[in-house]
Amino acid sequence: MTTLTTPVSEAATRALKVGDEVTITGTLFTGRDAVHKFLHDGGRLPPGVNLKGGILYHCGPVVIKDGQGNWKCVAAGPTTSIREEPYQAQVIRDLGLRGVIGKGGMGDRTMAACKEYGCAYLHAVGGAAQVLAECIKSVPNVYMMEEFGAPEAIWQFEVAGFPAIVTIDANGNSLHKEIFAASQAELAKYI
Amino acid sequence: MKLLPDSLLELVRRTSVEIPDDVHRAIVDSLEREKKGTIAESAMKIIDQNIALAKNKSQPICQDTGSIIFYIDCPVGFDQPGFEETARQAVKFATGKGFLRQNSVDSITGKNDGTNLGPGSPALHFHQHRSPEVMVRLVLKGGGCENVGAQYSLPNEKLKASRDLDGCRKVILDAVLQAQGKGCGPGVLGICIGGDRAAGYELSKQQFLRKLDDHNANPELEKLERDIVATSNKLGIGPMGFGGRTTLLGAKIGVLNRLPASYFVSISYMCWAYRRQGVALGPDGEIQKWLY
Ligand code: SF4
Secondary structure, eight states: OEEEESSOOHHHHHTOOTTOEEEEEEEEEEOOHHHHHHHHTTOOOOTTOOOTTOEEEOOOOEEEEOTTSOEEEEEOOOOBGGGGHHHHHHHHHHHTOSEEEEBSOOOHHHHHHHHHHTOEEEEOOTTOHHHHHHTEEEEEEEESHHHHOTTTSEEEEEEEEEEEEEEEOTTSOBHHHHHHHHHHHHHHTTO | OTTHHHHHHHHHHHHHHOOOHHHHHHHHHHHHHSOTTSHHHHHHHHHHHHHHHHHHHTOOSSSOOOEEEEEEEEETTOOHHHHHHHHHHHHHHHHHTTSSOSOOOOTTTOOOOSSSOBTTBSEEEEEEESSSOEEEEEEEEOHHHHTTOEEEESSBTTTTBOSSHHHHHHHHHHHHHHHTTSSOSSEEEEEEESSOHHHHHHHHHHGGGSOTTOOOSSHHHHHHHHHHHHHHTTSOOOGGGSSSSOSEEEEEEEEOOOOTTOOEEEEEEEOSSOEEEEEEEOTTSOEEEEOO
16 A cells, blocks of 8 residues: 655656555545636636646535535545546646546546656546545635536545555556456457 | 325435445445455445445435436326426435435536436336335436446347347447446446337336346346356456456346347446335325335
């Protein structure tokens, strides 16, 4: 088990291998469809969203205000990442991301960007909304709520012990590709 | 039926926050089967913890609370419009309480009015029978797993699948291969052989009303169901597509007649967050018994 603390160094990212289990401590920012399209179209992140060496989370959380008026995240599982494939490589490069968390894996362009710029794709367990919400210790801020609405906004999460698996590393490997090829070969034996 | 609103709200709540026993048993078995110290085992552990947390906190198992699909068995003369109105109110109320996510979007404008009510939401399927019993079943089916459903038209040259059970087997296993890593496995397949395109998908979804440990009345289909699960679990796809021993928790097959010109195999995929419950209602609409 490797612990990643944000901001993550390039060396720490490059040391990760597919199949490694990691736990993340520090700051995550969420971003899904609207945010990726906005960045791709030349939009600027608001001040306060600093993703240099940071980790972006493909997630549309359920967040409520508690009795004291603080944000509280009650469900925070990953959303399907492949929808961001047209944008992700550019976003990794422009923002200097060291990690992207999501589910289902991503394609060749993202894999190439991970290798070139030193980023890793971290797969969270899909559907584990409650376990992952427990790892979110506080929600200090939300950005672009007006523009994008709650599920698509940029939420800042302070997390501790957030679990994920490296499925695309910064050295050109993808667990998704490996398992697909192996399972396809295996299936050929049974049909 | 003055207690119907409360009963339906409780049905929605329980369906969203608790996994049925037969599914939970299958998940615990597969956790035990995974090799110790693998990422497959870690994923199954997180899934198991998530199930317990959701139940204890009475919060949704997964944030995608999915399509809301009611199946109602009722006597002749049952007030269907009245039931539908009460079900819609229950859905709206459950959404306000956070048991359902604001999950229904106008397909043209992209607007989400936050009620989960609109064309097709919730979906209600009524079935009349000759007994006085009223039974209401509910399935919540997420979008990630819905997206990996597939419909094949046989023969399929690429997969060398002809119009027979072996051809059905080939396309079903292809669907398992293609779905890997998506739709939050380990999953369950609902399958329909035959029918037209609409009826095929419809019956494939109805398979999710069956318990995982039941048996198909048709021995040939029973054999095929078992074979699909056993073969899929040899492919090494595993939970979340991380590799491992459990790719499927179950496969259920139904059959419809077809036209001579058509041969469809329709496959719906249900994720591990398999949310299904049901109640038998008494004369006042009170819950008499849970069905799963
Ligand atoms: S596929 Fe199922 S478990 Fe995964 S995010 Fe969708 S509803 Fe949740």
